[in-house]
Amino acid sequence: MLSKKALGVSPSPTMAIEDKAKTMRSQGIDVIGFGAGEPDFDTPPHIREAAIKAINEGHTRYTPASGTLELKEAICHKLKSDNGLDYNPGQIVVSNGAKHSLFNVLAALLNPGDEVLIPVPYWVSNPELVKLNDGVPVAVETSEKNRLKASVEDLEKHRTAKTKALILNSPCNPSGQVYNEDELKAIADFCIKNNIYVIADEIYEKLIYDDTSHYSIASFNKQIKDLTIVVNGVSKTYAMTGWRIGYTASTTEIAKVMNTIQSQITSGPNSIAQRAAVTALQGSQECVEEMRLAFDKRRKYMCDRINNIPNLEALVPKGTFYLFINLSGALGKSFQGQNIENGDDFARQLLESKKVAIVPGSGFGAPNYVRMAFATSMEHIVEGLERMETFVDELE
Numbered sequence: 001m002l003s004k005k006a007l008g009v010s011p012s013p014t015m016a017i018e019d020k021a022k023t024m025r026s027q028g029i030d031v032i033g034f035g036a037g038e039p040d041f042d043t044p045p046h047i048r049e050a051a052i053k054a055i056n057e058g059h060t061r062y063t064p065a066s067g068t069l070e071l072k073e074a075i076c077h078k079l080k081s082d083n084g085l086d087y088n089p090g091q092i093v094v095s096n097g098a099k100h101s102l103f104n105v106l107a108a109l110l111n112p113g114d115e116v117l118i119p120v121p122y123w124v125s126n127p128e129l130v131k132l133n134d135g136v137p138v139a140v141e142t143s144e145k146n147r148l149k150a151s152v153e154d155l156e157k158h159r160t161a162k163t164k165a166l167i168l169n170s171p172c173n174p175s176g177q178v179y180n181e182d183e184l185k186a187i188a189d190f191c192i193k194n195n196i197y198v199i200a201d202e203i204y205e206k207l208i209y210d211d212t213s214h215y216s217i218a219s220f221n222k223q224i225k226d227l228t229i230v231v232n233g234v235s236k237t238y239a240m241t242g243w244r245i246g247y248t249a250s251t252t253e254i255a256k257v258m259n260t261i262q263s264q265i266t267s268g269p270n271s272i273a274q275r276a277a278v279t280a281l282q283g284s285q286e287c288v289e290e291m292r293l294a295f296d297k298r299r300k301y302m303c304d305r306i307n308n309i310p311n312l313e314a315l316v317p318k319g320t321f322y323l324f325i326n327l328s329g330a331l332g333k334s335f336q337g338q339n340i341e342n343g344d345d346f347a348r349q350l351l352e353s354k355k356v357a358i359v360p361g362s363g364f365g366a367p368n369y370v371r372m373a374f375a376t377s378m379e380h381i382v383e384g385l386e387r388m389e390t391f392v393d394e395l396e
């Protein structure tokens with residue numbers, strides 16, 4: 001008998017489409033992919049060079065379990081200058097990507113049966129990470145009226161005596177929505193009043209558009225700062241998804257527990273990637289703006305095109321590189337005699353018939369939606385949307 005806990009964890013439903021797209025590509029089929037949750041850009045040259053230098057200078061040994069002092073200092077500096085947050089290196093834990101950071105936070109906080117509020121739509125891994133740590137994920141429904149962001153009323157509906165934490169992802173994958181200052185202040189008051197930890201996943205903070213500002217919930221006052229664990233990393237901002245560097249900032253008490261957990265499971269993150277991350281944080285930030293501008297151009301084009309396709313409704317993303325599309329108008333129709341009841345049907349039929357891979361919303365807790373990443377070239381975007389338009393046109 002294998003572990004009941006392990007068997008209770010769902011595999012990522014996004015993988016099913018991705019696997020199918022990969023198989024089709026290996027058969028020589030021209031599939032256009034909008035699935036990837038990573039920038040299509042290469043890691044900027046100065047960061048790559050820092051890694052090569054790190055190898056040649058012998059930075060190839062174990063580092064402290066929670067990361068090098070040099071990187072923690074660079075992170076503290078970033079948190080101060082970008083987010084107005086004062087932390088010392090003893091409050092930082094560097095891990096193997098922000099996903100690992102999230103796992104460590106939940107391992108440090110949860111006792112069996114503790115409930116964690118997760119606004120819908122959520123990043124696919126969040127409920128599974130909670131379950132792996134013996135917690136109970138509690139999906140908090142939101143409304144399009146509130147741009148799929150959780151209000152205090154939404155959260156209050158699901159609060160119980162067992163509520164331990166809230167996972168707040170802003171900018172949000174998959175909705176692309178960003179909580180504004182007032183919304184965050186109201187949520188901060190709710191969490192302080194009810195003694196609820198906030199796991200603030202800010203990994204997309206630099207990918208924001210129009211006149212949107214990113215606020216770190218921990219920055220409002222000491223009470224909320226003490227309850228918040230900031231989660232961030234270099235993956236999305238610096239096109240460094242493969243380098244696996246994420247980090248947390250929290251109270252020293254929580255950081256110590258996470259450090260102990262990590263020291264027994266993985267030891268410190270990759271020494272070379274840590275050196276590269278220092279350069280990413282301390283070097284020129286021009287590359288970040290260049291990538292952001294490219295994403296913004298694609299975002300505008302995709303939004304316009306999709307919202308001109310009858311029965312599809314994209315929520316204009318204010319951040320991230322995802323477009324979240326409400327399919328309600330297209331559901332109940334059929335394609336070549338096969339019913340389209342939800343995002344899974346839509347995504348499967350689109351892939352099979354038009355060779356366009358998109359991610360169904362079921363894994364994000366929103367089965368009537370699909371997610372499309374604009375982390376692919378403009379050329380692919382134009383061709384992919386043309387195919388999608390034809391597909392929707394053929395629905396009966």
Ligand SMILES: Cc1ncc(COP(=O)(O)O)c(C=O)c1O
Pocket residue numbers: 037096097098099100123169172173201203233234235241244245246
């Ligand atoms: C919302 C969110 N949090 C965390 C992560 C994990 O990032 P990392 O690659 O640093 O593990 C992702 C990656 O897709 C994400 O979308």
